[in-house]
Amino acid sequence: MAVIESAFSTDDLPKADRWASWYEFGTQSHLPTLIRTDHQDDFQGAVRVLDLGPVQVSTLTYSPLNVLRTPKLIRQSDPGVLYFVVHQHGRIGIAQNGREVVLASQGQVIYDTSRPFTAWATAEHDAVAGCVILQVPRELLPIRSQTLNPLLAVGLPQGGGLGALLSRHLAELTRNAPQWTAADAARLATITADLFAALCAHELETVDALPPETHRRALQTQIHEFIRQRLGDPALSPGTIAAAHGISTRQLYKIFQDQGLTVADWIRRCRLERCRHDMADPQLHSRPVHAIAARWGFTSAANFSRTFRAAYGLPPGEYRNLHHGGARRERTSIVQAVTTTP
Structure with a gap:
């Protein structure tokens, strides 16, 4: 509802x-x-x-x-x-x-x-x-x-x-x-x-x-x-976040602990979600995976690939191909249906 x-x-x-x-x-x-x-x-x-x-x-x-x-x-x-x-x-x-x-x-x-x-x-x-x-x-x-x-x-x-x-x-x-x-x-x-x-x-x-x-x-x-x-900033850290809000890192950790997460967990989750969204975007299909990862703060392509796979069950390249392949098949079937309909 x-x-x-x-x-x-x-x-x-x-x-x-x-x-x-x-x-x-x-x-x-x-x-x-x-x-x-x-x-x-x-x-x-x-x-x-x-x-x-x-x-x-x-x-x-x-x-x-x-x-x-x-x-x-x-x-x-x-x-x-x-x-x-x-x-x-x-x-x-x-x-x-x-x-x-x-x-x-x-x-x-x-x-x-x-x-x-x-x-x-x-x-x-x-x-x-x-x-x-x-x-x-x-x-x-x-x-x-x-x-x-x-x-x-x-x-x-x-x-x-x-x-x-x-x-x-x-x-x-x-x-x-x-x-x-x-x-x-x-x-x-x-x-x-x-x-x-x-x-x-x-x-x-x-x-x-x-x-x-x-x-x-x-x-x-x-x-x-x-x-x-600031997800695209590789230097984003608990220290910079705490300083920007006038609190100690200990207070910051406590805020996220109440959510059942660490600060790093939450940043990583947000970055992964932005990367996943970009790789599902057909307008960004030509952009390399490592460029998308870097855009959202991942400095190591290998680490990004491991992290993405752990979160979503597929390597990032395979996830992208699967997503866009399904979209292409759907468009092809629509075109075929239109062209073969009397």
Whole structure:
């Protein structure tokens, strides 16, 4: 059973029905707001919603519009969630608590749906605006609501750190949505909420206020992402990983010990998976096996061959030939079927 993902696009509808249908889907899948647009006659919009239980991740595109969340609407329906918004296209503005921020070039912002806010979006050349929205219930955060006030409607750093990590995590969640199962949902929701809590705590400089378990899970996710981004570096080591995260190698070993792995095991597993993926890629069929191995940090072709065989039961070259041979046979059988069909 897969994680619940719903999708809507105005491309599937007559022009006369697009605005009303998008309005209905958007307010039902998120929260009641008053939305106005000057593009009702030619509205374009799409929404993808990944439901992880208490946590929700949405990818939205839409024609220019204005959004208003009033005290009356809050009294009628208050889900008690915080929004973390990552800009993708156009220009997006959010105003709350007497502050206003304009997002562009992958900017990020947090706002509270239990407080009135206004939002707007514009796009150039009749294109669409777009963003990713993470919804996290306040009850999942180990930080008091009032403590979060300084973060509302304030542009967050874009270049790196926890904000960039959380943004990449959300992109990965939505990109791999078809493979998640219902059993994954609770774990993914916890990891996502922990990363969001760590981001908030970091921006507030109150990381020590996080419960140890929340801090540990967020740190674990940071370390995993750090390693994935540097698998091609042969010098990647427990020492460099620990130093980059301000912890001792002993602490690092403890984090992986809780997963039943050593640091080296986890790095090797990730490298092997990247190599296996590349060797199954028909576009990389002409690339030598040793070049693929070197790309992902294996410095010895012989050692890579032994390690790959131990993990997958076949030498890398044989694995590649078997995979691509099967693909070629399938394509040949399709061509033969087509050419021999009367």
